[in-house]
Amino acid sequence: MNAMICVRMLALAALFLLAPVAARAVQPDEIMADPKLEARARALSAELRCMVCQNESIDESNADLARDLRLLVRERLQAGDSDDQIRAFLVQRYGDFILLKPPFKLETWLLWGAPFLVLLTGGCVILFARRRQQSFAVSAPLSEAERAKLDAVLGED
């Protein structure tokens, strides 16, 4: 090893430290040999939040933490864990915050239920409005005299 290479390595390292590198996300060296496991890793990563980023999954993020988490997920997959086991493990470590799809529980039932509540309320309002409208609409049929009058008016036209 000569000194020249060392200096160049140092310079490069300094460059990397100074410049937050763009467009990294999943890197080639992270990819697993087994394509099935890798596909599972990608799918899982897309559902996990990079906690130091704004609304990015670890699959998209360039942050170091995201890389660590991606490697962690792959490590567990290699060890034979199921997707649920990995999620449970991460939630235990980092809390629900890491799940981009929040679990259904007491604190989140309103979140998950909101679309259905709106549909249900809207549907009820529409039905109720129809009922009311129909009760207005039903009126006595025309009497003979009225019909004659109407025909006369229409005939004039």
Next chain:
Amino acid sequence: MIVETGHYALVLALALALVNSVVPLWGSIARDGRLMAVAPPAALMGFALVAYAYLALTIAHVVSDFSLINVVENSHSAKPLIYKITGVWGNHEGSMLLWVLVLSLFGAAVALFSRSMPDDLRANVLAVQSWIGAAFLLFILLTSNPFARLAEPPAEGNDLNPLLQDPGLAIHPPLLYLGYVGLSITYSFAAAALIAGRIDAVFARLVRPWILIAWISLTLGIAMGSYWAYYTLGWGGFWFWDPVENASLMPWLAATALLHCTVVMEKREALKIWTIFLAILAFSLSLVGTFLVRSGVLTSVHAFASDPARGVFILLILVIFIGGSFALFALRASGLKQGGLFAPISREGTLVLNNLLLTACCATVFTGTLYPLALEALTGEKISVGAPFFNLTFVPLFLPLFILMPVGQLLPWKRGDLTGVLQRLWAAFAAGLVFMAVLAAWRGGPAVSVILSGLALYVIVGSFADLWRRLTGSGVSVSGVSQRARGLPRHAFGTAFAHAGIGVTLLGLAATGWGTEKIISMKPGDRVTAGPYELTLEGVVPRQGPNYSELVGRTAVRGAKGNTVAMIEPASRFYPARGMSRAEAGIATLGLGQVYMSIADPAPNGSVNARIFWKPLVVLIWIGALIMAFGGCLSLSDRSFRVGIARRLRKAQAPSPQPAE
């Protein structure tokens, strides 16, 4: 000096807005025509003053006047001229000024183009518009003054966030604001109508062009933003369910619903209460969006403001305007008489269903965006709501709309025959099913993509079924069709194109399932396939930009025969002023698909990490939005919207207003 005059113009604009928010209203209550006549010239003057202030700030940015804090924080003398101009709205203060500029632009437009409106309605609309203007001018002057000076100006500025130094940013925010803030006119119309207590078909007809303008701008603005994110963020994604994106999607959903229910109100005098409610809701959601983005309550890629004083101020504006209008609504709504009756299976029926689904979609986005904030504020517990949530809730609510669209277009008003309509749609059903079968046999791939593609083709074909029927009513002949085409109202074409446009977008979205992605480490000379193409990295070369340095991965894209079809230059850029870097994707549009490549900085051994996508039909996602906007423009050019017609309609109120269908 010019900076001070700009600042002063802003103060004058506030004073004028305060006058204009009281005098015309007083005039309309006292039935004094002279007081009401104050509103239009005051609105025009207000626009001129804000435009002057905006121009002053732009000049300060262009000449790099580093005695202004705003310029120091967001500009750099070496920044290209275009980004000096667009950088004016690439920061909190400047973007709020743009907000107010667009607001006063709409006020001026009402003053100019609504001569045919009843005087009191126009006076009230402009007064309400001035309330909003006054509130936001006060906000700018008190908390976000773009004209603040520095005692000791530095020699150089901090530059603009590199992500924002892009042509996409030049178009995206102004378009989005035209949409966002354009909805303020709808709000002002609704509030004015509630104050005057007169809500009828004339109101619906008068307000529709404004909703259309806002809707077209929002559609284009969202599409533009999505394309910008697609090529600057370097992940190849185009929609992230980011709170800031959601903030623009909510008004779009509400405006879409509003656009459809004003049709019912105009033609049938039905759904009045609901129309007014939606008009208020749409702008309220714009305000909520402004609050989310501008208060710094969520900090994301787009949000560049964080100062609690501002948040509280906008929250106050939010509460006053939303609360006030809904209180007025509650007072007046019970007095509204419901109009035309209709059977469940009718044009009105499908439009009600459309509104129900769009509202539910909107509510889903709303809760999904705000729930984590509320939960954290109330319990301190942090949760995340991201794409997987919206895919499970929003998508199933939105998809039925695609099935409904062609059916609704074909159903007649009042009462319709569903079997007859379904029979008329046979060609659309057939097209969708055949397409699905062909795709399944030929491409295979994910079932979701196959099914959605079929649905998309059904929508595209079905959107034109009504037009086809009306054009070829008595046999197909070139002269007959062209004669009928001239006779048909433009909005019939507009509807067809707008609906087909969203079908085209759906096709583009469906096709993402057939895309490929490769993440590899490449050395110059390495080859890799992307869909039907082969990419060769020819070399990694450094280059110097005006205010950045970049490493460019020159890559040749070759077709099946080995011929070079495109050269792409994905780059990794470094902006020294901020010490930030960003990716610049290399994109080749080949037919309707794209080869997309982004690279990271090279490793010591000279190889680069590259992300390479083949995205078939991806361009359709944005072309669909363009077609939608084109449809909107066709509708907008319909003669029934021209002011003269509105005047005739108003004069001819007595013999029942039955507009030509």
